[in-house]
Amino acid sequence: MNTFEQLPMPPTTGLLGHVSFLKKTNIHLQLIEWTEKYGNQFRLRLGMKNVLVLSDPKLVKQVLKSRPDEFRRLKNIESVFEEAQVNGIFSAEGESWKHQRKLTEPMFQPAHLKHFYPKLKAITSRLHQRFEKLAQSGESVELVSEFKKYTVDVTSLLAFGEDFNSIEQDHTPLSAALSDVFPVVNQRCKSPIPIWRFFKTQKDKQFDISLKKVRDFVSECIEKQKQKLAENPNLKENPENMLQIMLTEQDQDSTLTDKDIISNAITILLAGEDTTANTLAWMAFLISSDNKTSQALEQELADLGDEKVLSWPIPRAPYITAIMYEAMRLKPVAPQLYLEPMKDTKIGDLNIKKGTPIFALLHASGFDSELFDSPRSFNPNRWLEKGKASFSDIQPFGSGPRLCPGRSLAIMEIKLAFHALLQSFHIEALQPPEDVVEQFAFTMSPVGFNVRLHTK
Numbered sequence: 001m002n003t004f005e006q007l008p009m010p011p012t013t014g015l016l017g018h019v020s021f022l023k024k025t026n027i028h029l030q031l032i033e034w035t036e037k038y039g040n041q042f043r044l045r046l047g048m049k050n051v052l053v054l055s056d057p058k059l060v061k062q063v064l065k066s067r068p069d070e071f072r073r074l075k076n077i078e079s080v081f082e083e084a085q086v087n088g089i090f091s092a093e094g095e096s097w098k099h100q101r102k103l104t105e106p107m108f109q110p111a112h113l114k115h116f117y118p119k120l121k122a123i124t125s126r127l128h129q130r131f132e133k134l135a136q137s138g139e140s141v142e143l144v145s146e147f148k149k150y151t152v153d154v155t156s157l158l159a160f161g162e163d164f165n166s167i168e169q170d171h172t173p174l175s176a177a178l179s180d181v182f183p184v185v186n187q188r189c190k191s192p193i194p195i196w197r198f199f200k201t202q203k204d205k206q207f208d209i210s211l212k213k214v215r216d217f218v219s220e221c222i223e224k225q226k227q228k229l230a231e232n233p234n235l236k237e238n239p240e241n242m243l244q245i246m247l248t249e250q251d252q253d254s255t256l257t258d259k260d261i262i263s264n265a266i267t268i269l270l271a272g273e274d275t276t277a278n279t280l281a282w283m284a285f286l287i288s289s290d291n292k293t294s295q296a297l298e299q300e301l302a303d304l305g306d307e308k309v310l311s312w313p314i315p316r317a318p319y320i321t322a323i324m325y326e327a328m329r330l331k332p333v334a335p336q337l338y339l340e341p342m343k344d345t346k347i348g349d350l351n352i353k354k355g356t357p358i359f360a361l362l363h364a365s366g367f368d369s370e371l372f373d374s375p376r377s378f379n380p381n382r383w384l385e386k387g388k389a390s391f392s393d394i395q396p397f398g399s400g401p402r403l404c405p406g407r408s409l410a411i412m413e414i415k416l417a418f419h420a421l422l423q424s425f426h427i428e429a430l431q432p433p434e435d436v437v438e439q440f441a442f443t444m445s446p447v448g449f450n451v452r453l454h455t456k
């Protein structure tokens with residue numbers, strides 16, 4: 001049995017140890033490379049602190065399951081989010097997290113999503129029209145930006161009852177502001193020294209401005225929903241969106257403050273935008289650089305009929321689903337979670353001290369050749385052939401009590417938007433696949449992926 005100090009560690013020099021690796025935007029790839037070399041438990045050194053990097057899927061699941069009582073997200077995450085006044089469901093812990101989770105979950109229940117479906121369909125039609133325009137103009141399209149406008153519109157309508165309609169706008173201040181927030185939060189969560197508290201760079205100043213814009217937007221939405229509830233008290237029985245659920249709860253529980261509501265609204269916007277949009281863009285990337293899939297995909301699209309946007313109930317669409325799973329495996333948008341034990345504990349055979357940072361790799365199992373044949377190759381068929389691949393062997397949405405609450409919404413959005421794109425258009429990639437870079441900044445996005453759309 002190894003003690004923590006006996007675990008292997010990649011070479012490092014200098015007092016700060018591996019700190020400089022954490023700043024890299026391809027850290028998720030580096031961690032996989034190290035896992036292949038040092039095994040599924042190894043150690044990094046960040047200054048004086050040792051970090052456990054864990055990728056054994058069974059142990060990762062065990063840790064994720066033991067929340068919120070035995071493990072929590074890294075303490076730094078809560079303090080960074082608290083400082084930015086966005087400490088909501090993602091960063092909260094203990095009783096506060098339990099309360100917030102209970103309040104956000106109803107919005108994602110199947111019955112509520114079914115009720116929301118006509119609005120989701122309308123936003124997807126708008127996306128389809130936007131693709132039509134882009135195909136007609138023949139311009140270069142950065143798909144990830146188009147998908148981000150889509151996911152912001154969907155999330156703001158579901159969570160705030162507000163149709164932001166960024167798809168039809170060239171200038172989208174809310175999306176622009178949100179994209180300034182993520183990278184800075186990501187950097188601060190990993191930073192061993194809170195430099196920004198003593199010295200603000202241009203990025204930090206822009207972060208403050210952008211966050212204020214998002215907060216003002218959310219505050220306006222809250223005021224509108226308060227007014228709606230006052231005008232129609234029946235909505236308290238059947239709330240239409242997350243803000244109405246939270247404002248109704250606030251009437252009964254004065255410990256739920258306006259700040260809590262704003263923090264959760266911003267968290268949901270952040271959590272729902274990039275993850276889903278990046279997954280969609282990676283799906284498009286994977287099929288655009290692989291012509292083996294086109295026949296099976298075209299066949300499925302033909303079987304789904306002529307509709308531009310899928311109707312309710314959303315069909316299973318096994319091949320689109322397989323492409324989505326393959327994108328989640330090969331291009332994981334949320335590859336790792338940062339956690340720590342709340343007391344001295346054991347992970348497998350290893351004794352771990354309270355507060356030891358743990359990097360739990362959600363994406364490592366996807367590259368394990370014992371679980372997936374030729375794990376580096378894109379092969380949607382593996383998900384269709386019996387016994388070849390199991391979704392429980394990848395954990396794109398995390399696991400345990402903090403499993404992503406937005407997963408059903410994300411899957412609906414992905415199926416609808418991907419179908420709307422491929423039903424009517426061919427994608428022509430404008431660069432070789434090797435020029436598209438995986439960039440991790442809280443979520444992992446395709447950088448340099450531009451396409452031209454051609455009407456079928």
Ligand code: HEM
Nearest residue numbers: 089090271272275276279334397398399402403404406410
């Ligand atoms: C493909 C899309 C998505 C992926 C891959 C994804 C992935 C994840 C992951 C890995 C976590 C951490 C889970 C854990 O700690 O075990 C998470 C948490 C979360 N996600 Fe998602 N997510 C996606 C879409 C969404 C959407 C659409 C929403 C809402 C609109 C959402 C809301 C949240 C929230 C609120 C949390 C925090 C949950 C908690 O800490 O209790 N996500 N997501």
